[in-house]
Amino acid sequence: MTFEEASQSYEEWLSHHTVLLKDDLVLKHKLFSDNSFIFFRATFYRWVQLWKEFCPELNAMPVVLAVGDLHLENFGTWRDIEGRLIWGINDFDEAYPLPFTNDLLRLCVSAYLAIDEHGLKISYKDTCTAIVKGYYDGLTKGGKPFVLEEENFFLRKIAVRKLKEPSKFWDKLEELDDISKIISKNIIKDILYSLPKGVVEYRISHRVSGLGSLGHQRYVVMGHWHGGYVGREAKAIIPSACAWANGKKTVKHVYYAEIVEKAVRCPDPYLQLKGNWLLRRKSPSCSRVELADFPKKRDEKKLLYAMGFETANIHLGSSLPQIKKVIAVLNELPMDFLHPYAIKMLKQVKKDWKASMKE
Structure with a gap:
């Protein structure tokens, strides 16, 4: 199946599980051409197909409840119930039972792309080793959430860059058109509920917003409360693309709540699923950390190690025997065992990316 055929098949499958916004889908396809990292983030459905074909050995590894669509920009911050700033994986739209190697390999490939296109200053092999070492240590030590208070100052430096100018965050949301009068009353009810x-x-x-979920319904509400802004986001939740890749025509089960509840984690008290909607708080301290947010002076190995460790925090929600x-x-296995597979998948991603620009 070509990339174009895969995209058409997946979007047809999607249309039976949610309301698709055509203008956003058109934008998504236009963004493909920007660079291969953006393309990679937006096409998890294609990854699920390709890695089965090109990495059969990794597909035979033990299965865990996995993130699925893991990459360098699937990490962010939120506040826990005590108001502490927490860093970790913050998007589980594609959560699904998968070999543990899926998340690690996808994280490695995303880092390889960032090395090629975004100036991540570390070698491919060192990248792979840092991620797998962090993951192994996380599993064997029983995991530990990343609380950005007394410890983890290097991560706090990344996070606080967004906290310095909260007015910019709210100004950006205020620029969006108010559709309160034309949106479905049922949607309004669900959003205001939170x-x-x-x-x-x-x-x-x-x-x-987003790339993989671009084309799905996503709404944000902001208002005044006791002297300042508060905000919430509602995003339509659908089954993982893994179900599509496995040939399942109609799927209802979504693993989002399960993976969050079982992980070693300081949860976001405002994250909740209500019907077909994922509701979460929107604020400068509750957002995704992008590559552009990384400080110029940083320890690449330390950051990638932390990402591997956090991946272990999530996988530890699986059964102890697994x-x-x-x-x-x-x-x-050696700590860099994923490197040859990452190179193989890197080539396939770039091949598909180039093919997408010819469509």
């Missing part, structure tokens, strides 16, 4: 009582002068807008199997496998 706001604190007493919010006034609220406005609801359609938010164009985790023991994963550790046993890793005990027999």
Whole structure:
């Protein structure tokens, strides 16, 4: 199946599981041409097809409840119930039972792309080693959330860059068109449900964001509450693209809530699933960390190690027998064992990216 055929098939499958926004889908395809990293982020459905074909050995590895669409920009911050700033994986739209190697390999390939296109200053092999070492240590130590208070100052430096000018965050949301009067009343009810009582002068807008989920319904509400802005986002939740790749025509089960609840994690108290919607708080301290947010002076190995460790935090939500199997496998492999597979997948991603620009 060519990339074009895969895209058409997947979007047809999607249309049976959610309302697709055609203008956003058109934008998504236009963004493909920007660079291969953006293309990679936006096409997890294609990854699921290709890695089965090109990495059969990795597909035979022990299965865990995995993130699925893991990459360098699938990390962010939020506040826990005590108000502490937490860093970690913050998007589980594609969560699904997969070999543990899927998440690690995809994270490695995303880093390789960032090395090629975004100036990540580290070698391919060192990247792979740092991620797998962090993952192995996370599993064997039982995991530990990344609380950005007394520890993890290097991650806090990355996170606080967005906290310095909160007005810019709210100004950007205020620029969006208010669609409160034309949006479905049922959607309004679900979104307002998550706001604190007493919010006034609220406005609801359609938010164009993300890449993999671009084309799905996504709305943001902001309003005034006790002297400042508060915000919430509602995003339509659909089954993982893995179900499509496995030939399942109609799927209802979504693993989002399960993977978050079982992981070693300081949860976001405002993250909740209500019907077909994922509701979460929007604020300068609750957002995705992009490559552009990384400080110029940083320790690449330390950052990638932390990402590997956080991946282990998520996988530790799987059964203990499965985790023991994963550790046993890793005990027999070098820390850079994923490198040749990452190179193979890197070539396939770039091949598809170039093909997408000819369409």
